[in-house]
Every structure is written in C-alpha cells, then in structure tokens.
Amino acid sequence: MPSxxxxxxxxxxxxxxxxxxxxxxxxxxxxxxxxxxxxxGEKDHxxxxxxxxxxxxxxPLGWRHVDYLREHxxxxxxxEKIELxxxxxxxxxxxxxxxxxxxESYTGGGGAPPLMxxxxxxxxxxxxxxxxxxxxxxxxxxxxxxxxxxxxxxRRSIAEYRTIFPAIDFSLEKNDEDVLWVPDVREAHKSVAxxxxxxxxxxxxxxxxxxxxxxxxxxxxxxxxxYSKECHPTIRHxxxxxxxxxxxxxxxxxxxxxIGLGSPSLNYPGNIPVRLDLLGNSM
Numbered sequence: 001m002p003s004x005x006x007x008x009x010x011x012x013x014x015x016x017x018x019x020x021x022x023x024x025x026x027x028x029x030x031x032x033x034x035x036x037x038x039x040x041g042e043k044d045h046x047x048x049x050x051x052x053x054x055x056x057x058x059x060p061l062g063w064r065h066v067d068y069l070r071e072h073x074x075x076x077x078x079x080e081k082i083e084l085x086x087x088x089x090x091x092x093x094x095x096x097x098x099x100x101x102x103x104e105s106y107t108g109g110g111g112a113p114p115l116m117x118x119x120x121x122x123x124x125x126x127x128x129x130x131x132x133x134x135x136x137x138x139x140x141x142x143x144x145x146x147x148x149x150x151x152x153x154x155r156r157s158i159a160e161y162r163t164i165f166p167a168i169d170f171s172l173e174k175n176d177e178d179v180l181w182v183p184d185v186r187e188a189h190k191s192v193a194x195x196x197x198x199x200x201x202x203x204x205x206x207x208x209x210x211x212x213x214x215x216x217x218x219x220x221x222x223x224x225x226x227y228s229k230e231c232h233p234t235i236r237h238x239x240x241x242x243x244x245x246x247x248x249x250x251x252x253x254x255x256x257x258x259i260g261l262g263s264p265s266l267n268y269p270g271n272i273p274v275r276l277d278l279l280g281n282s283m
Contacts, residue, residue, distance in 0.1 A: 019255075024253065025204075025208075025211065026252060028082065028211070028249075028251075029249050029250075029251060030069070030248045031216065032090075032095075033062030033099075033245050033246040035053075035056040037056035048149075055090055055154060056092055057091050057095060058091075062246065063095075065245060066100050069096075069248065070100045073101060078212075079101070079133075083134055083209065084136075084206065084211045087213075088138070088142045089173060090143065091121050094164075094165050096246065098116045098165065101136075103129030105126045106126070106128055110131050114127040114130060115133075115165060115168065120165070137168070139199065141195055141202065142216075143155070144219055145192045148183040149186070155178045158170050189222050193223055196220075196222060203253065
C-alpha cells in the first residue's frame with residue numbers, strides 16, 4: 001500500500017525523530033593524536049609489539065595536531081560549552097586531552113596544580129594549567145582494545161600518572177597497577193563494543209550535558225558500529241569509519257530507555273511563565 005499522505009501533501013512517515021532535550025547529551029569524540037608507536041606501526045605493523053613502545057607518548061607531529069585541535073575548540077566555541085573531559089588512562093590520550101581542552105601554560109599561580117607537568121612523556125612541552133577549563137576524569141572503560149601483544153596499550157601505575165597529570169581525577173581507578181592488560185590475550189571486538197556501550201550508558205549517571213571524550217580508534221569504531229546498526233547505510237558508514245589521529249566527531253547521545261537520572265523538565269530558564277500552565281490545559 002502507498003504511504004498515507006496528509007492534507008498538506010506530505011507523507012506521514014518521516015525519516016526524522018524527536019527526543020526531549022533532557023534525554024540527550026552532546027558528546028565530542030576524539031581519537032588521541034599520533035603516538036610514536038603509530039609512526040613506526042604505519043611503516044611496519046609488527047612494530048606495535050615492541051616493548052620500547054610501552055604506554056607510547058605522542059609524537060612531534062601529534063603535538064602539532066593537538067595544537068590545531070586546541071585552536072579549533074577555542075575558535076568554534078566548544079571550549080566554553082564543554083563541561084567535562086573524560087580520557088582513557090594512557091599517556092597519549094591524557095596528553096591529547098589536556099593539550100586540546102586544558103588551560104594555558106602553567107605559571108604556578110592560583111594555587112591549583114597543573115593538568116600536566118613540564119616535559120611529560122619526554123614531550124618538551126610546557127606544563128599546562130588546570131585553571132579556566134573543564135574538569136578532567138580518567139575512566140578505564142574507554143581504553144583501547146586490550147591486546148596483550150601490544151605493549152603500547154598497557155598503562156603505567158596510577159601513582160606514576162598522578163605525578164605527571166596532577167589535576168586529572170583518577171578517583172574511579174580501582175587498581176593502581178594495570179590488571180586488564182594480559183600478555184598473549186587479545187580482547188574480542190564484541191567485547192570492546194560491549195565495553196564501549198556500557199561506558200556510554202554510564203555517561204547518563206553524569207549531570208553534565210556536553211562532554212568531550214578522548215579515547216582510541218578500535219574502541220570508537222567498534223562502539224559506533226554497534227550504535228549505527230539500524231541507521232541508513234550512509235549514516236552507518238559515516239559513524240563507523242576509522243578515526244584519524246586527533247580527529248573530532250560530535251554526536252548526540254539519546255536516552256531511549258529512560259536510564260538517565262534527570263526528571264522531565266521544561267526548557268524555560270526558570271519557572272513556568274505565569275498562567276502558561278493554565279493556558280495549556282484550556283487548549
């Protein structure tokens with residue numbers, strides 16, 4: 001049967017959808033900048049197995065891309081909108097996060113600790129201030145695919161990270177040492193996707209509405225592949241294609257299962273305008 005047509009001549013089965021604003025979050029997904037392991041791995045994939053790339057830091061070209069990201073975030077107004085920055089607890093993701101979304105160069109004033117100390121990861125970079133920027137939170141569930149043969153994906157102890165990134169919040173990390181990375185054990189892609197979706201559900205326990213997430217390529221790709229399964233092929237391709245280093249994509253995360261903590265609310269900045277509630281009942 002042909003689709004029903006309204007009196008206005010438009011089909012009633014729209015391809016769009018609506019959700020209440022309080023059931024949505026804006027998330028800005030970022031893959032870490034180019035790491036030293038990426039430089040060599042692009043030449044020879046076996047380089048990823050080298051112990052010398054344990055918890056690999058950002059490469060010089062990666063830092064230039066971080067500077068471009070920072071400039072973009074400031075120029076387009078995102079710096080003023082983002083309420084929280086979440087990052088995977090690995091050196092390259094935290095360097096990308098604080099470089100792209102952190103404060104200015106740290107001068108020691110204001111009584112606040114720096115987000116990153118000088119020369120973190122042999123970067124030759126100045127310390128970065130934690131003032132005039134969102135809070136930063138490290139979350140284990142948004143780590144890269146756990147591949148035992150890749151030392152670049154094994155993290156350092158949280159105690160060591162706290163000395164490098166003093167103002168990042170590591171309070172959610174339950175284990176000081178890395179208990180997830182196991183030699184010769186490779187995490188299945190379906191497990192990565194499930195972990196990524198669990199992480200996204202966890203975001204609904206947060207009050208922030210606009211969040212930046214700095215993470216890794218496989219976690220992003222596997223998670224977005226799952227979310228885009230029911231989308232049009234064009235959108236599915238757009239969502240699930242591989243992230244380039246330091247690429248940012250903005251998404252709307254919708255709470256379709258009422259898992260969020262917030263209660264329904266109207267979008268007026270304050271109380272319902274006088275008499276408007278009665279007006280609505282009379283129509």
